[in-house]
Amino acid sequence: MNLGEGVRLVSFGILALIVLGGALGVVLAPSMVHAAFLLGLVFVGMSGLYLLLNADFVAAAQILIYVGAVNVLLLFAIMLVNRRIPDAAAGKRGLRNTIAGFVCLFVFGSLVNGVVRVPWPISTETPIANSTLRIGEQFFSYYLLPFEAVSILLLLALVGAIILARREFVPDRTESGDQPLVLPERPRAEMDETPKLPETTGRR
Amino acid sequence: MLTVNFFLAVGAALFCIGIYGLVTSRNAVRVLMSIELLLNAVNLNFLAFSSYVDPVNIRGQLFTIFIIAVAAAEAAIGLAIVLAIYRNRNTIDMENFNLLRW
Numbered sequence: 001m002n003l004g005e006g007v008r009l010v011s012f013g014i015l016a017l018i019v020l021g022g023a024l025g026v027v028l029a030p031s032m033v034h035a036a037f038l039l040g041l042v043f044v045g046m047s048g049l050y051l052l053l054n055a056d057f058v059a060a061a062q063i064l065i066y067v068g069a070v071n072v073l074l075l076f077a078i079m080l081v082n083r084r085i086p087d088a089a090a091g092k093r094g095l096r097n098t099i100a101g102f103v104c105l106f107v108f109g110s111l112v113n114g115v116v117r118v119p120w121p122i123s124t125e126t127p128i129a130n131s132t133l134r135i136g137e138q139f140f141s142y143y144l145l146p147f148e149a150v151s152i153l154l155l156l157a158l159v160g161a162i163i164l165a166r167r168e169f170v171p172d173r174t175e176s177g178d179q180p181l182v183l184p185e186r187p188r189a190e191m192d193e194t195p196k197l198p199e200t201t202g203r204r
Numbered sequence: 205m206l207t208v209n210f211f212l213a214v215g216a217a218l219f220c221i222g223i224y225g226l227v228t229s230r231n232a233v234r235v236l237m238s239i240e241l242l243l244n245a246v247n248l249n250f251l252a253f254s255s256y257v258d259p260v261n262i263r264g265q266l267f268t269i270f271i272i273a274v275a276a277a278e279a280a281i282g283l284a285i286v287l288a289i290y291r292n293r294n295t296i297d298m299e300n301f302n303l304l305r306w
Contacts, residue, residue: 009205009206016214020218020221023218026241027234032233032234039237039240039241046247046248049211053251053252053254053255054259055251055255055265057269058265058268058269061269065273066240066272066275070279073279073283074233074236074237074283076283077283080290081232081290081296096228100227101224104221104224107219107220108216108217108219115213120256120257121257122208122257123256123259123260125260126259127255127260128259131265135269138261138263146270150270150274153274153277156277157277157281158280160284164284164285165284167291
């Protein structure tokens with residue numbers, strides 16, 4: 001994109017603020033629903049950063065797949081498994097979280113140190129104008145085999161997720177020995193009899 | 205002047221936040237969210253190098269698209285596993301997932 005240098009710098013600052021603040025919110029927010037919506041904000045900010053890096057197709061794919069699919073999937077999972085965890089070992093976790101925070105700060109410091117020190121081989125060529133065309137060319141010539149493998153992986157993930165999330169198999173054999181043609185699921189009434197703790201209605 | 209170092213620093217910060225969330229959170233869904241943050245940080249690094257080091261054969265963008273596809277599959281499988289565990293153990297606390305502990 002043809003943006004001025006100042007415009008790029010300012011928009012980078014705003015987007016980096018959105019992304020890092022949203023990521024901290026995802027990790028630290030007490031409510032899971034707030035964390036999921038902040039994760040959507042992080043994804044939108046990341047796609048803005050991708051636009052600054054001349055990756056328009058990837059930015060559009062990020063919006064479509066992450067915000068449109070993954071975030072909605074996470075929200076559905078929160079809706080299905082929504083219960084408050086009784087916080088028993090809160091005092092012991094404080095020390096552990098502090099140690100984990102210091103380790104992460106150390107990792108961040110060493111990563112930034114490496115980033116600053118290494119002389120990256122910056123290219124001086126002008127970036128190509130039509131990146132989507134180039135991505136399509138490369139997908140269907142040199143990267144054809146990984147592309148097909150990814151499509152098979154997506155199909156397997158679809159089938160595997162359905163099999164994993166289905167209710168467990170209860171064999172319902174009749175006296176004559178043959179299997180009746182019913183869906184192999186536990187009946188709904190039995191599912192509702194699972195014992196419920198009194199504090200299950202909180203949102204977490 | 206916006207150089208590659210800015211993007212790499214943001215990627216490193218996002219990666220560290222993701223690792224912190226991965227280690228400290230007890231809710232399994234929040235762990236999956238942290239994994240998404242980690243994958244996004246990696247994507248940002250790939251795109252920064254694709255734009256600054258290899259702007260003609262934009263191979264970093266291809267890798268990013270592969271990572272996005274694998275991340276979508278991972279999210280679907282991970283949430284299905286979380287649902288299955290919730291149905292069996294009636295909790296999604298990471299510290300109660302000790303079925304394979306010695």
